[in-house]
Amino acid sequence: MKKLLGVTLGILTAVGGFLDIGDIVTASVTGARFRMSLAWAVLLGVIGIVIFAEMAGRVATVSHRPVFDLVRERVGARLGLANLLASYFINFLTLAAEVAGVSLALQLASDVNYLLWIPLVTFLVWIVIWRVKFETMEQVFGLAGLALIVMAVALWQLHPDWSSLWHSASHPEVTSGEGAPTYFYFGIALFGATMTPYEVFFFSSGAVEEHWQRSDLILNRANVYLGFPLGGALTLSLMAISAVVFAPMNITVEHLSQAALPTVVAVGKIGLALILIGFFAATFSAALETALSSGYTISQYFGWQWGKLVRPKEAARFHVVVLVSLIGAALLALTAIDPVKLTEYTVVLAAAALPLTYFPILVVANDPDFMGDKVNSRLSNALATGYMGILVVVSVATIPLMIATKGGA
Amino acid sequence: MNEHPAGRRLYAALQLLDRQILDADAMMAGKVDDLEFEQPSDGDPYVSTILSGLGALGPRLGGRLGRWLTAVHRRLHPDPEPGPARISFGVVKRVNNHVELTLRRDELENNELEAWAREHVIAHVPGAGHAPE
Numbered sequence: 001m002k003k004l005l006g007v008t009l010g011i012l013t014a015v016g017g018f019l020d021i022g023d024i025v026t027a028s029v030t031g032a033r034f035r036m037s038l039a040w041a042v043l044l045g046v047i048g049i050v051i052f053a054e055m056a057g058r059v060a061t062v063s064h065r066p067v068f069d070l071v072r073e074r075v076g077a078r079l080g081l082a083n084l085l086a087s088y089f090i091n092f093l094t095l096a097a098e099v100a101g102v103s104l105a106l107q108l109a110s111d112v113n114y115l116l117w118i119p120l121v122t123f124l125v126w127i128v129i130w131r132v133k134f135e136t137m138e139q140v141f142g143l144a145g146l147a148l149i150v151m152a153v154a155l156w157q158l159h160p161d162w163s164s165l166w167h168s169a170s171h172p173e174v175t176s177g178e179g180a181p182t183y184f185y186f187g188i189a190l191f192g193a194t195m196t197p198y199e200v201f202f203f204s205s206g207a208v209e210e211h212w213q214r215s216d217l218i219l220n221r222a223n224v225y226l227g228f229p230l231g232g233a234l235t236l237s238l239m240a241i242s243a244v245v246f247a248p249m250n251i252t253v254e255h256l257s258q259a260a261l262p263t264v265v266a267v268g269k270i271g272l273a274l275i276l277i278g279f280f281a282a283t284f285s286a287a288l289e290t291a292l293s294s295g296y297t298i299s300q301y302f303g304w305q306w307g308k309l310v311r312p313k314e315a316a317r318f319h320v321v322v323l324v325s326l327i328g329a330a331l332l333a334l335t336a337i338d339p340v341k342l343t344e345y346t347v348v349l350a351a352a353a354l355p356l357t358y359f360p361i362l363v364v365a366n367d368p369d370f371m372g373d374k375v376n377s378r379l380s381n382a383l384a385t386g387y388m389g390i391l392v393v394v395s396v397a398t399i400p401l402m403i404a405t406k407g408g409a
Numbered sequence: 410m411n412e413h414p415a416g417r418r419l420y421a422a423l424q425l426l427d428r429q430i431l432d433a434d435a436m437m438a439g440k441v442d443d444l445e446f447e448q449p450s451d452g453d454p455y456v457s458t459i460l461s462g463l464g465a466l467g468p469r470l471g472g473r474l475g476r477w478l479t480a481v482h483r484r485l486h487p488d489p490e491p492g493p494a495r496i497s498f499g500v501v502k503r504v505n506n507h508v509e510l511t512l513r514r515d516e517l518e519n520n521e522l523e524a525w526a527r528e529h530v531i532a533h534v535p536g537a538g539h540a541p542e
Contacts, residue, residue: 063506073427078470133541303440312537316527
């Protein structure tokens, strides 16, 4: 059982990373508009995050150095600081969106306006970070996120035309009535959401917080190889049920409630209960990941004591950063800014910063001074180098595409 | 201190600069933000002092960002014209993935902001003194 619970860090990271408030809606939107013809973008992203999260986890396990520590040492203090400012800004906006997202999930369950939930949600996120042990946190929210498996059950229950879904996924083409830039814009949004940098900030810091040692390298692999593909499968299920239910009727998806609808149609009341638990757990996990990542990145850049392992008093600046970020994010969320739009933009902005985060991981994973005999294999270097090429193309293309398509409108 | 205080030959820029400092209790205690060298009349230069904190990083980075960090350092420091926090290289115990010191972090000059945040903010919140459960 203990071994089984050992993979919850990967599940938590993946569910919070792939199925946060923006990604839930994006996956639904793309399913409704493009059916499965953008499934390749999710698949490409999942393989990429598996390669780099495995590396980041291995580096953290062997050298006890989390990602942002490496960023500064390898890309230099100046470019590292630019990366820090960009990462923090993106993280902060995502955190605001997730706080609103958790509140929206609660609104769906309670019919109480989400703005009223924001103060309580903010307090809950903070209390979990302040008082709950890292391991307990990852087990509770990682396992609660598994409620989203109901989406896969829903897909089964809908008795879809499997061959047509498969055909749409395996013969990707720009759907008629949609422009190619829009198609690729959503492709980047899906790819960027699966490879979003806060996942590796969180995952590698989590490995350090959990005191992984060399003997835990297998645990690292288990987390990565189980957690991320599971998150990817859930994203694809959501896309598929949306394609089955919405695409034939030309329904445009804009809200979280619509993303829940196909599951309710297929599985009924139990489906509704599970999908609400799942949405809550996923957005709450994303809020935890981004709130902690804001503290992790700043503390790791400046060398301050960070983490949940020590008493809060002993990581004072880390906790001040987390607290201030959370309060700021809650205030931003209270302006009633649309959290779905906000994450759609932050994911695309994050895509532009991807190479700066993943390049240092690749360099250090090859450095025998840090890694000893645990340096990258040739295969993982070949794959990772290929991905660096993809990341550079994505980072150059992303902002022009966002402007050209007016954010996929 | 022996005749060759550097002891080991290091590529200072690669193996010291920007590295994490750990104190005697293995607590994180800032970064090696800059270095000071001494040039003896009869030998190679050696690292004499580690400079750490915003007061060291700002001037090293230069430019707008650097000036901004230096200004933050000046604003937060009690002295009107504070210099960077200095750590003598003599208290370095070991250099590996981290730079390990023989002192505890409350004995270091670069710990002032951490101490301030602890005393004025975090210590006032209930539960600050217990590890999470």
